Amino acid sequence: MKLHRRTLIGGLAAGALATPMIAADTRPxxxxxxxxxxxxxxxxxxxxxxxxxxxxxxxxxxxxxxxxxxxxxxxxxxxxxxxxxxxxxxxxxxxxxxxxxxxxxxxxxxxxxxxxxxxxxxxxxxxxxxxVEGSVPGWSVAAQNAMPHAYRAGSQTRLLREQLAAMREGGVFALIAPPNPYRCPPGPYERVCMSAHYLSQHNPSAKILVIDPKDSFSKQGLFEAAWRDHYPGMIERIGPDFGADKVAVDPDAMVVDIDGMAEDVDVCNVIPAxxxxxxxxxxxxxxxxxxxxxxxxxxxxxxxxxxxxxxxxxxxxxxxxxxxxxxxxxxxxxxxxxxxxxxxxxxPARYANTCWSLLGPEDGVKVGAAYAPEDGRIATLDSFLSDGDENAETRRQTWRESIDWYRAITAEMFG
Amino acid sequence: MSARAPLAALLAAPVAAAALAGPDPEHGAWLGAHCAGCHAESGSAAMPPLEGMDPDAFTAAIEAYRSGERTHLAMQMFAQTLSASDVADLAAWLAEEDTR
Incomplete structure (x- = not known):
């Protein structure tokens, strides 16, 4: 509709008269x-x-x-x-x-x-x-360009990918895993798989050093089997029994210090507490x-x-x-x-979770649980975990499931 | 419960009386919102959308997961966490959705 000056003024006048009729948004x-x-x-x-x-x-x-x-x-x-x-x-x-x-x-x-x-x-x-500032001595957010955390997605994830792509042949990629509790418990270990997959294609003599302050971690058996089977000889994990709970870094020198033992590294992903x-x-x-x-x-x-x-x-x-x-x-x-x-x-409240991880091409695993309030906290009712001896078809189905889930949750969040 | 159940039994058993009210589709919708975390409109053959699912087919699928006749890590677990009245409520909600 074309608006003429006169109708506009008339409309405004009518609007002014009607103002008391227009209720403010009273919704909570x-x-x-x-x-x-x-x-x-x-x-x-x-x-x-x-x-x-x-x-x-x-x-x-x-x-x-x-x-x-x-x-x-x-x-x-x-x-x-x-x-x-x-x-x-x-x-x-x-x-x-x-x-x-x-x-x-x-x-x-x-x-x-x-x-x-x-x-x-x-x-x-x-x-x-x-x-947490100071959780890995020597690292701070100011050092995130030299040693990315890549644990909030976006430019940091891109930077880590670029650093892995630019790594010298046979270089060392160190990943410093966080102490509990942290976002996405299987995340650091899936990251090891995905980095290993990338390096196995582009830089097969590269090494991955996982420096982990924890004794054990999510889906550990499944991840360690995948590291052995998909990426033989590429990945070494150092736990707290070998000083991984006392790790410090020098981002300028690209050195990781594990309980006094200095390691030169080419790329370092610090996932802080x-x-x-x-x-x-x-x-x-x-x-x-x-x-x-x-x-x-x-x-x-x-x-x-x-x-x-x-x-x-x-x-x-x-x-x-x-x-x-x-x-x-x-x-x-x-x-x-x-x-x-x-x-x-x-x-009554009900809660659920499933975390999928990709170990290699079409090789997906998952862990999940149902939860309900109990004794002042959210408690596990029942849980499940992928078996270590699943066949390839089950793993492929699990991978496909994770894709469907991603589509579902992002549609619910943003759609 | 038969229609001739004595009144005294009803008064003594408020839970049974509530059950007589029949399935609660509104509670079913609440449970269904959780299923939609995976079973969304955008669903696939592997994760079919819950809304629009035939209520009888849904109930049969849950029973099959509970008995182990159908196997799926997550679905077997979630089926076990649903009570018989939860399943009836979900089916009632799906039936309501069907008629819309």
Whole structure:
């Protein structure tokens, strides 16, 4: 319709008269900090259900950390892992690309780095992880270009891939694994598989040194069998019995010091010890260990009834820090919030997780569990783990399943 | 429970009385939201979308996983964590979805 000046003025006048009739948005307000698996899923489910939802996420393009090892292995492009927030906006989520700088829990107000202030009835904090300074002496975020962590996906993942591609023939790639608890328990070991796959194609005389402060790790038998069978002679793991719990690095000299024994390395992936994302700490939601304790019935913060903490940042019990877990927790929290704010029905919490790992081409394995609240924490009801003697067809099916899951969860988060 | 169940038995057994109310499709929808973590609209033959699934075929599949007649690591485990009334609630939800 072509708008004429006169009709415009008439329309404005009518609008002015009608103003008292136009009700302000009286829907309850939920602010979600963080647009990953927990935050994006919660925003979507709340927006579907009569709540005014604002999502705060700095990145316009979000790179999923899950599946980013497949990029290192050459099974995915980095662009395949990138997702935008247009789908959530189309569902009515008010998406703001900024960083949450502060939370005033008494006033129920979030302040953004850009200066804007947002009031909330309920706050969801889903900021993912941050790194513990000094957990690997010699390494800091300032050294992440020399020794990438690649544990928040995007430019760091690309950098690690480029460094592996540029490594001299027969070079040494060191991966320093983190202590528990950390994001994606099988992640560092799948990364070893994917790096080994890439190197076996392009630099077969290269070596991979896994420096691990832990005695044992997720899917250990399956990973160690894959290292032996798929990549014979390439991978060596050093555990705490050989000093891997006392590791330091010199990023300028590209030296790794394992309990006093210096190793020259060509590429070094430092995955530091972890804690809840910064805003969870600024908001005063974390415990002495750096994670945010929550009630298992609804992921509500133990420090504030008006706040829920989802995903990696939460200290909840048995669930691993994974995208699947965060997605599952988001549904429970969204239901609880809708029940309180909208008088919607509420059913007992259930949680689930599955973590798939790719060992080599079409060789997928998985671990998973069902969970429920018990004795103040999220406890395992039952679990499963891929068998070491599965046939190739089962492994191929598991790999295909993981692809379907990636499509499903990213569609739920961003679609 | 027969229609001639004595009233006293009903009063003494609130749980049984609740069961008489029949399956709860709303609770089924809540459980189904968790299934959708894998069984999404974008599903494949390996992970078929839950919505649109025939309720009887769904119930039969869960029973087959529970008995071990069908094998799948995750589905056998999740089927075991569902009670008989959970399965009935999910089927009731699927039946409601079918008629939409």
């Amino acid at each position: 307000r939920v602010v979600v900090i963080g647009g990953g698996a927990g935050g994006a899923t919660a925003a979507r489910h709340l927006a579907d259900g009569g709540v005014a939802v604002t999502l705060i996420e700095p990145a316009r393009r979000y790179y999923t950390c899950f599946f980013s090892n497949l990029y290192l292995g050459g099974f995915r492009d980095l662009d395949d892992l990138a997702h935008g927030y247009g789908g959530l906006a189309a569902r009515g989520v008010n998406v703001i690309h900024d960083r949450a700088a502060d939370v005033d829990r008494d006033a129920r107000r979030v302040t953004l780095a850009g200066g804007a202030e947002l009031s909330y009835d309920r706050l969801i904090v889903a900021p993912g992880i941050d790194f 972890q804690k809840a994302g910064r805003i969870a700490r600024i908001a005063g939601l974390t415990d002495a260990a750096g994670w945010a304790p929550v009630h298992p019935e609804d992921m509500r913060s133990r420090k504030d009834d008006a706040v829920h903490v989802l995903g990696d940042a939460a200290n909840q019990g048995d669930m691993p820090k994974s995208a699947f877990s965060a997605n599952s927790q988001a549904k429970v929290a969204a239901q609880a919030i809708r029940a309180e704010l909208l008088d919607a029905p509420r059913h």
